[in-house]
Amino acid sequence: MGYKEHFNxxxxxxxxxxxxxxxxxxxxxxxxxxxxxxxxxxxQDPVLSTELLRIVNSAYFNMPSDIKSVNxxxxxxxxxxxxxxxxxxxxxxxxxxxxxxxxxxxxxxxDTLRHAVAARLLAEQTGLDADECFTAxxxxxxxxxxxCFIQPAKAKSWEDLxxxxxxxxxxxxxxxxxxxHDNLLQLLCQTWSLPxxxxxxxxxxxxxxxxxxxxxxxxxxQVLYLGDWMTAVFTARxxxxxxxxxxxxxxxxxxxxxxxxxACLAAMPEQVxxxxxxxxxxxxxxxEFEDILTQANKRLAEENMSYQxxxxxxxxxxxxxxRLSAALDQELxxxxxxxxxxxxxxxxxxxxxxxxxxxxHELSGDFYDYFxxxxxxxxxxxxxxxxxxxxxxxxxxxxxxxxxxxxxNETNPARLLATISSELAETMVRGxxxxxxxGLYDPANDQLKLVNAGHPPALLIADQGExxxxxxxxxxxxxxxxxxxEIETLALNDARLYLFSDGLIExxxxxxxxxxxxxxxxxxxxxxxxEADELINILFSQFMTQSDxxxxxxxxxxxxxxxPNA
Amino acid sequence: MEIKKRNEAGHSIxxxxxxxxxxxxxxxxxEILNTLKDKQNVLIDLSDVSYIDSSGIASLVEGxxxxxxxxxxxxxxxxxxxxxxxxxxxxxxxxxPIYSNIDEIQN
Numbered sequence: 001m002g003y004k005e006h007f008n009x010x011x012x013x014x015x016x017x018x019x020x021x022x023x024x025x026x027x028x029x030x031x032x033x034x035x036x037x038x039x040x041x042x043x044q045d046p047v048l049s050t051e052l053l054r055i056v057n058s059a060y061f062n063m064p065s066d067i068k069s070v071n072x073x074x075x076x077x078x079x080x081x082x083x084x085x086x087x088x089x090x091x092x093x094x095x096x097x098x099x100x101x102x103x104x105x106x107x108x109x110x111d112t113l114r115h116a117v118a119a120r121l122l123a124e125q126t127g128l129d130a131d132e133c134f135t136a137x138x139x140x141x142x143x144x145x146x147x148c149f150i151q152p153a154k155a156k157s158w159e160d161l162x163x164x165x166x167x168x169x170x171x172x173x174x175x176x177x178x179x180x181h182d183n184l185l186q187l188l189c190q191t192w193s194l195p196x197x198x199x200x201x202x203x204x205x206x207x208x209x210x211x212x213x214x215x216x217x218x219x220x221x222q223v224l225y226l227g228d229w230m231t232a233v234f235t236a237r238x239x240x241x242x243x244x245x246x247x248x249x250x251x252x253x254x255x256x257x258x259x260x261x262x263a264c265l266a267a268m269p270e271q272v273x274x275x276x277x278x279x280x281x282x283x284x285x286x287x288e289f290e291d292i293l294t295q296a297n298k299r300l301a302e303e304n305m306s307y308q309x310x311x312x313x314x315x316x317x318x319x320x321x322x323r324l325s326a327a328l329d330q331e332l333x334x335x336x337x338x339x340x341x342x343x344x345x346x347x348x349x350x351x352x353x354x355x356x357x358x359x360x361h362e363l364s365g366d367f368y369d370y371f372x373x374x375x376x377x378x379x380x381x382x383x384x385x386x387x388x389x390x391x392x393x394x395x396x397x398x399x400x401x402x403x404x405x406x407x408x409n410e411t412n413p414a415r416l417l418a419t420i421s422s423e424l425a426e427t428m429v430r431g432x433x434x435x436x437x438x439g440l441y442d443p444a445n446d447q448l449k450l451v452n453a454g455h456p457p458a459l460l461i462a463d464q465g466e467x468x469x470x471x472x473x474x475x476x477x478x479x480x481x482x483x484x485x486e487i488e489t490l491a492l493n494d495a496r497l498y499l500f501s502d503g504l505i506e507x508x509x510x511x512x513x514x515x516x517x518x519x520x521x522x523x524x525x526x527x528x529x530x531e532a533d534e535l536i537n538i539l540f541s542q543f544m545t546q547s548d549x550x551x552x553x554x555x556x557x558x559x560x561x562x563x564p565n566a
Numbered sequence: 567m568e569i570k571k572r573n574e575a576g577h578s579i580x581x582x583x584x585x586x587x588x589x590x591x592x593x594x595x596x597e598i599l600n601t602l603k604d605k606q607n608v609l610i611d612l613s614d615v616s617y618i619d620s621s622g623i624a625s626l627v628e629g630x631x632x633x634x635x636x637x638x639x640x641x642x643x644x645x646x647x648x649x650x651x652x653x654x655x656x657x658x659x660x661x662x663p664i665y666s667n668i669d670e671i672q673n
Contacts (some may be wrong), residue, residue: 386623430624431623431627431628431631432624432627435620454657454658473657476657479658481633
């Protein structure tokens with residue numbers, strides 16, 4: 001994974017090793033370098049060479065006699081060991097002079113050494129290069145420290161992170177820092193010119209099965225991952241859980257029986273202290289493994305008990321949730337049936353009005369209606385309630401009922417809407433409102449009276465393609481009493497009148513495209529020779545294929561003169 | 567969406583900034599209602615509204631309705647083109663008192 005994917009970290013933000021160390025790391029990455037050249041590079045930096053010699057002469061390396069020159073040290077240790085040593089010193093020194101306030105650096109080194117020591121102990125069990133694993137372990141958490149430097153305000157969260165188990169910690173890192181330690185490690189390896197093999201191992205130790213790795217790489221990965229769990233036994237809150245997980249993983253990943261796995265853990269405290277001494281790091285005295293184990297077993301018993309309790313509670317909560325959600329589903333189903341029942345029944349083909357509604361959710365805030373008056377005139381409407389769900393459905397039911405009930409005695413559609421608006425305004429809550437267009441059509445003389453209350457314009461589209469938009473003459477219904485609306489009187493002739501909800505002009509008709517009013521007008525004209533049912537099917541299937549779920553309800557009403565002599 | 571508040575010329579001015587949609591309008595609503603509760607005259611600055619849907623409009627309508635009941639003044643200030651289109655389409659420009667700048671109110 002390249003650093004470009006991590007927008008919050010730039011290579012320039014990362015700490016760099018001292019120049020001489022960097023040169024040694026680069027030189028070691030080349031095959032043709034010889035010991036003399038390496039020694040010369042080290043000699044450029046007196047601090048580095050003194051430190052190298054001090055470590056080489058420490059009890060850890062157990063040299064028969066004092067080593068007095070870097071040249072000699074390199075020839076005894078070999079280039080790999082030299083590189084590891086230089087890396088250890090660089091990691092240590094990259095932060096020493098930049099202490100973060102509020103950051104427990106001693107605690108951090110303790111954990112870092114635990115990782116390193118754990119990796120070395122496991123390497124010895126699996127036949128991997130122990131020093132190389134030690135170095136890799138030392139780097140394992142280094143990126144976290146770097147993260148704390150880049151985002152110092154979040155440095156404090158390290159204390160919480162170390163109390164989590166490795167998997168929880170991994171997820172939390174992403175949340176806190178926006179990057180996980182393995183990804184940042186890869187970036188760091190690039191900046192520090194570390195071998196690709198090491199970079200791959202460090203970058204994948206939470207995902208050991210990646211194809212990037214060869215067999216040795218996979219083994220190292222597993223060792224580092226196990227090292228995470230070993231460290232967690234000493235630091236995490238859920239000590240018992242981590243111990244159990246480590247024992248399980250040690251067996252499954254590298255075939256370590258519990259006795260051997262425990263022996264590795266038991267060896268950690270002393271080795272951590274020795275490594276700290278060798279590297280010149282100050283850490284507090286390490287607790288004995290027996291104490292940790294006693295505590296872990298005690299916690300395990302407690303955790304087991306509380307896990308059981310938690311499982312029971314969770315099971316009963318889930319059952320209750322299932323029961324409630326089934327009850328709610330049933331209620332919604334009934335509400336949906338009632339709502340569908342409020343829409344008018346299909347009429348015979350000679351009836352001039354057709355309508356269609358497709359709901360985005362169980363319940364719709366859109367509605368339409370049409371009904372015949374005793375004198376043969378036909379009232380029709382299409383409305384849209386602001387808001388969604390049950391509240392919108394209830395308002396839809398009320399508005400639609402008012403229209404049907406009052407419409408039978410009020411044949412002035414402007415007055416009808418004014419009355420409905422006042423009635424709704426009396427009881428409307430939360431600023432809800434209803435946009436609605438209605439019409440009264442007389443098939444006998446082809447006369448149409450249309451009123452629009454805050455709704456998107458109705459479209460009158462003539463056979464030849466001429467489009468007339470009929471916009472609102474007053475505000476939506478329910479906002480305030482005593483609104484005034486105006487009637488538009490017109491003849492249909494060969495034109496079709498379309499009322500529609502905003503789902504048709506704002507919803508996705510083609511990927512990323514919305515129609516808008518003029519787009520819808522064009523489309524409707526293209527389909528003007530289709531029968532109403534066919535047109536509606538074509539239009540709606542297009543919206544439905546854009547996504548499995550509609551975002552908004554879509555509703556359409558069409559009016560045309562269908563008298564035989566028209 | 568972002569909300570900013572300021573006091574000017576005896577009015578509490580609430581600026582709604584960005585998209586006032588189903589997701590954010592509850593926040594706008596809360597702010598409007600709380601300010602009205604404090605018995606203040608309220609203006610909603612819509613100069614930086616890039617999108618407003620019916621739930622956003624409902625928050626404005628509710629504020630307007632409550633202010634009328636309580637005898638407080640409530641209006642819209644500096645309406646952006648995007649918001650004005652929506653208001654005009656629904657003829658809501660005839661409902662709300664609308665001001666293009668704060669001086670208009672004082673006159």
